[in-house]
Amino acid sequence: MAYSPANDAASSDIIIIGFGAAGSSAAIEACTCGANVLVLERASAGGGSTAYSGGFVYLGGGTRVQKICGFEDSPEEMFKFLMASTPEPDEEKIRMYCDDSVAHFEWLESQGVTFDDSFYPHKHFEHPTNDGLAWSGNENAWPYSDKAKPAPRGHKVFVPDGEGKLGEGGFHLAHTLAERxxxxxAHIECDARVIELIQDSTGRVNGVCYKKFGENKIAMAKHGVILAAGGFGENKEMAKKYSPELSDNRVHIVGAPYADGSSINLGLQVGGTTGYIGALITAPFYPPASLMKGILVNKHGRRFINEDSYHGRSCTASFRQPDGLAYLICDNAVFERPEFGGQPLIDAWETVADMEQALSISEGALQKTIANYNDNAEKGDDPDFHKTKEYLQPLDNPPYAALDCSVGKATYTGFTLGGLKVSKDSEVMDTDGSVVQGLYAAGACASTIAQDSIGYASGTCLGESTYFGRRAGRHAANF
Ligand SMILES: Cc1cc2nc3c(=O)[nH]c(=O)nc-3n(C[C@H](O)[C@H](O)[C@H](O)COP(=O)(O)OP(=O)(O)OC[C@H]3O[C@@H](n4cnc5c(N)ncnc54)[C@H](O)[C@@H]3O)c2cc1C
Incomplete structure (x- = not known):
């Protein structure tokens, strides 16, 4: 929309749309650079999906916590891992993110977001303690373990007045950055939904139109507008277009209700284009870790993944099996109930042949898979999928149980990854590879580090939101 501002239109140096991790990080950095900042937030308070999150931030290269907990890491190994774990890695951004990771860790701590110098050693998808470090991806699972020296990089935000229980870390992160x-x-205006961007006669974005309690309002920005309004999981049409698996009704979308893709659509309307877009889809069957000693099989009775992979990878692989059918097969020695109960127990049987028949798997197929697996496990080997020795043991202790990891049976949840194509300084790019002047995007509405479920490491979303949010704020302030 082209618009000539009235004399009384509110004017700031920078307008930020959305007040989650990306928006607050952009605001902090822009204010630190001396800019006058207006944040427009659609909800009655900030936080967005950040406040729902686990509070893991993917940081490495030798942070204080990694060193104190006895883990060696380097920016180069972190770089190798992130390059290997994303389908279309953006080398420049990953390189910067890894080289600056220790400094970003220190920046977060200097804003009041701290990390305890302790390590949580068990397998979990979001450990229920305040420990500051955990494995939060596929670093020590094949094939990634062959590509980069593994190190835990999931830094969980310390909650001073809490215990680190589910969701506490994300809420604390959102609150701390917002207060800072x-x-x-920064001037924060809530209940303000941005509906349109304003451009000057050259096409430069220099303001926004927003709705507040039914009234349309205008705000102008001298230096630029930063889109930080989150992902698009709540927008069915966009999910269908950009991430069909996420639009499956059997996947529960998690996160903030206003993750409706408005940032991405606002960017597209003024010439922006999208980068790599994917989603995290998961239904963690662990903890307990003993369940990783079981085997995942499809409706043909065949294995398809190393079960010790990070849950995003093993569960997405399950989701993608023929007819969405997948079973976790255990014997009496490894069976325990999944802690979060997302996988129904189908039944238990005295023999593999009985189980095979009950699961409608072709006669002999599951028996062959288990016999083969047991032979190799006996030798501490998994030539097919390279599961680590720690989780390899023959399944020969009846009764045998099957947990249902099938789509529609197990509780699959998801959220989006990626959005607008951006430069290393978070400037929105057009289809020709030029910058849309005056417009930035960061966080869940931009494509930077996190790309898909198969290689996802928890913490990369909050990592990219805070890191590239900061870059957007700094670049816009110095324009
Ligand atoms: C349950 C769950 C757990 C997660 N755990 C982790 C984790 O541990 N580590 C990790 O890295 N990632 C995690 N993620 C992903 C991560 O939370 C998000 O990718 C990240 O919070 C995105 O931050 P953001 O600032 O881009 O968006 P958000 O935090 O969603 O903030 C966007 C804000 O924009 C506002 N908004 C929307 N539309 C408009 C509009 N038109 N005008 C004005 N304001 C608008 C929204 O109300 C919202 O407050 C998790 C996600 C979920 C759902």
């Missing part, structure tokens, strides 16, 4: 932005002078 406020303290530095």
């Amino acid at each position: 932005a406020r303290t530095l002078g």
Whole structure:
């Protein structure tokens, strides 16, 4: 929309749309650079999906916590891992993100987001303690373990007045960064839904139109507008277009209700284009870790993944099996109930042949898979999928149980990854590879580090949101 501002239109240096991790990080950095910042937030308070999150931030290369907990890491190994674990890695952004990771860790701590110098050693998808470090991806699972020296990089935000229980870390991160932005002078206007971007006669984005309690309002920005309004999981049409698996009704979308893709659509309307877009889809069957000693098989009775993979990878692989059918097969020695109960127990049988018949798997197929697996496990080997020795043991202790990991049976949840194509400084790019002047995007609405479920490491979303949010704020302030 082209618009000539009335004399009384509110004017700031920078307008930020959305007040989650990306928006607050952008605001902090822009205010620190001396800019006058207006944040427009659609909800009655900030936080967005950040406040729902686990509070894991993917950091490495030798952070204080990694060193104190006895883990060696380097930016180069972190770089190798992130390059190997994303389908279309953006080398420049990954390189910067890894080289700056220790400094970003220190920046977060200097804003009040701290990490405890302790390590959580067990397999979990979001450990229920305040320990500051955990394995949060596929670093020590094949094939990634062959491509980069493994190190845990999931840094979980410390919650001073809490215990680190589910969701506490994300809420604390969102709250701490928001308060910091406020303290530095950012003006936060809530219940303000941005509906359109304003461009000057050259096409430069220099303002926004927003709706507040039914009234349309205008705000102008001298330096730029930063889109930080989150992902698009709540927008069925967009999910269908960009990530069909996520639009499956059997996947529960998690996160903030206003993750409706408005940032991405606002960017597209002024010439922006999208980068790599994917989703995290998962239904963690662990903890307990003993379940990783079981085997995942499809309706043909065949294995398809190393079960010690990070849950995003093993569960997405299950989701993609023929007819969405997948079973976790255990014997009496390894069976325990999944802690979060997302996989129904189908039944238990005295013999593999009985189980095979009950699961309608062709006669002999499952028996062959298990016999083969047991032979190799006996030798501490898994030539097909390279499961680590720690989780390899023959399944020969009846009764045998099957947990249902099938789509529609197990509780699959998901959220989006990626959005607008951006430069290393978070400037929105057009289809020709030029910058859309005056417009930035960061966080879940931009394509930077996190790309898909198969290689996903928890913490990369909050990592990219805070890191590239900061870059957007700094670049816009210095324009
Ligand atoms: C359950 C769950 C757990 C997760 N755990 C982790 C984790 O541990 N580590 C990790 O890295 N990632 C995690 N993620 C992903 C991560 O939370 C998100 O990718 C990240 O929070 C995105 O931050 P953001 O600032 O881009 O968006 P958000 O935090 O969603 O903030 C966007 C804000 O924009 C506002 N908004 C929307 N539309 C408009 C509009 N038109 N005008 C004005 N304001 C608008 C929204 O109300 C919202 O407040 C998790 C996600 C979920 C759902």
